[in-house]
Amino acid sequence: MGLIDNIIVNAGIGRNHPVHRLQWKDFDLLTRVNYTATVALMLEAIPDMVERGSGQIVGISSIAGFRGLPASSAYCGSKAALTHFMESARIDLRPKGVHVTVVSPGFVSTPMVEDHKGPLPFLMPVDKAARIIVKGMEKKKRHIAFPWQLVLIARFGRILPAAWWDKLMSGREM
Numbered sequence: 001m002g003l004i005d006n007i008i009v010n011a012g013i014g015r016n017h018p019v020h021r022l023q024w025k026d027f028d029l030l031t032r033v034n035y036t037a038t039v040a041l042m043l044e045a046i047p048d049m050v051e052r053g054s055g056q057i058v059g060i061s062s063i064a065g066f067r068g069l070p071a072s073s074a075y076c077g078s079k080a081a082l083t084h085f086m087e088s089a090r091i092d093l094r095p096k097g098v099h100v101t102v103v104s105p106g107f108v109s110t111p112m113v114e115d116h117k118g119p120l121p122f123l124m125p126v127d128k129a130a131r132i133i134v135k136g137m138e139k140k141k142r143h144i145a146f147p148w149q150l151v152l153i154a155r156f157g158r159i160l161p162a163a164w165w166d167k168l169m170s171g172r173e174m
Contacts, residue, residue: 003052006137007045009038010060012079014112019073027074034078039085046089046098053097058137059086060103063145066154070169071118079104090142099140103133106150122147 013033015026042057049055064072065079083102090100107113107120108129124147136144145151157165 003048004045004055006056006058007041008058008060008133009041011038011041012060012062012112014072014075014116016071016117017074018071022074030074031078031081034075035081035085038082042086042089046093049098050093050096055097056099056101056137056140057086057089057093058101058103058133060105060133061086063104063106063150063154065104067157067165068169101137101141102143103136104143104145104151105129106147122150 011033013030015022015030017023017026038059042059045055045057049057059082061083062075062079064076065081065083068076083104086100086102090102093100105124107116107123109123109125113120113123129146132146133144145154157168160168
């Protein structure tokens with residue numbers, strides 16, 4: 001295939017289970033797909049990019065990685081791990097000429113959300129999400145998050161005290 005200039009790593013499955021119903025097999029599968037496989041692919045591309053002093057790695061994470069959500073402990077945890085891995089990689093790789101972009105979408109109309117139980121606020125069509133990602137990649141943005149309404153809510157949630165967040169999320173299903 002030749003040298004890789006840009007790589008988009010996107011692997012994701014979701015399993016909505018309250019943590020008291022979460023089984024190891026579901027947690028393990030979700031973590032292997034959403035985090036481990038994504039990181040493994042990045043690690044394959046990084047050495048050549050560093051050697052050349054150029055390249056861009058784009059990883060698709062999720063707004064769900066911003067803060068824990070009800071019935072989503074495994075999913076939120078895997079996406080938070082991916083986001084933080086990529087943020088650290090960005091710090092390490094930028095001086096080497098390799099750009100790292102984290103993408104944190106909300107709900108995008110893909111097969112992954114077809115079986116989702118609960119609301120899908122600000123559901124976005126795939127083509128619109130793709131345009132946002134490509135535009136951010138071209139600008140070599142560090143972080144691309146959308147839709148803005150859900151990003152605003154999620155960022156607000158990050159600054160709330162834990163007790164307030166827990167109360168706000170109690171009784172909700174995602």
